[in-house]
Amino acid sequence: MLNGVMLLWFLLTAASALFVALDIISTPESPVLKWGFILLTAYTGPIGAFLYVLGCREPLPGLHERYVAARWRQVLGSTMHCVAGDGIGILAGAVIASFLTLPHLADVALEYLLGFGFGWSIFQALFMRGMVGGSYRKSLTSTFIPEFLSMNVLMTGMVLTVALGRMLIGRPLNPLAPDFWFVMSVALLVGFVLAYPMNWWLVAKGLKHGMMTVRPSGPVEKEPAAEAHLDHGMGLEPPPKVRVASMAAFSVAVFALAIWLATTIGGA
Template sequence: MLLWFTLTGASVLFVIIDIRSTPESPVLKWGFVLLTAYTGPIGAFLYVLGCREPLPGLHERYTAVRWRQVLGSTMHCVAGDGIGILAGAALGSVLALPNLANIAVEYALGFGFGWTIFQALFMRDTAGGSYKQALKGTFVAEFLSMNVLMAGMVLIVALGRSLIPSPLNPLMPEFWFVMSMALLVGFTVAYPINWWLVARNLKHGMMTVRRDEVGADDLPTLGEPSTASAMEGARAESPEMGHAHRAGEKGDNLAAQIIGMVVLTTAIFAIAVWVALMVEAG
């Protein structure tokens, strides 16, 4: 355990120094620092593999591949949610909350911080600078990702508590080691849902600060109505109308998929909580 914390400290120091020269968004830079603090050398490895510019001028092309975009999306989720989750776990331990109440506090604080601060506030420029619009636009993606992240975490925390004889509290190194392993597993199991979200433009991935910022009018939208045509008397469907119709169908299909994912991820989280409670009770 001492080796793990030593490697974590060295990894965080490396990322803090090295990432200053990486042409990445400031919020994602902080995200990688936090991820490395949570996951030690594995976080540093993911930074080098997924975000660190291999040669000057190649960051855009290097991070454009889908798996690196998803890596950035998942990292952003875990970095922000992790702060609230750790605060909730520490609070629950100090107050000696029952297991289910402890999970509820971790979820509430993790989701609240990740959604309102790390997603909506820090990324509001992608919503035209409107915090309210950013809250609306990031809620579903944050909810889906949080469900799967917490599903992985509660199982590892329950396993850790069952293997460590004394109750975990923030003054013990075992507490931070177990939470570190839980966040690492949570990151891993949240990666697939973030792939789904990035593939459907519901979450962003890596960024490059050298690029001009994308304006709100340049962001892809689903189901955007086309401008009315001046073709009077035309009964056949115009190409523009056809495009709008197809976009509308695509938007309806995406809405159905989102509902399905809400049900699926909520069920996964509920099952994980049930299993975790059984492990800790047994």
């Protein structure tokens, strides 16, 4: 039965990713977020496509700016951007760790380092440097803490889901087998759900960007959350450093707890 479920999931994922890749061409969104939605759909199948239609696809010509201005859609864009970029490194780390038969903690560490490294340095700092005047160094600085907080919660969900997946399947996950990709897909989806509340806080405090609108004949139309991100909180009081430190400590604590639980589940 599991094989049938996985086959159906992969077929739906392929169809969903194709739909989003073709449809998003005409959506007036920034290029990096377009690629983000394509990647998210490749990770999460029809759920990713549903989120694209509900959260980003322009319902009628000329309405995209107002449509994506809703806070929950801004947060959707922020969370999607995180998961899309981090997911590439996380999946690469999981594949490498599997082939090297790394122990559990080393596996998690490799996935974290590659996921955070790619998501922060490429998907966040490099692709969004225009929001801080084009300076890559400044972009690295401004995106480090938001990426760190979001990544910790994303990995919390993933570590627990992968541990449960291994337990249910009853054997180590192998990238050459379909169950590896099915479990990782579910893990990224769970991580997305858990990262959403953290991204809500980050967007609300002006620490992360949300959706944007890019028209072919004009400049980027920055939504409120995007404008806040541009100068570290335009029109918003920046959160006190102690509050940011508290959120960082919380994210590390829940991630550490997830690792401990996953180790206990796996008997490693």
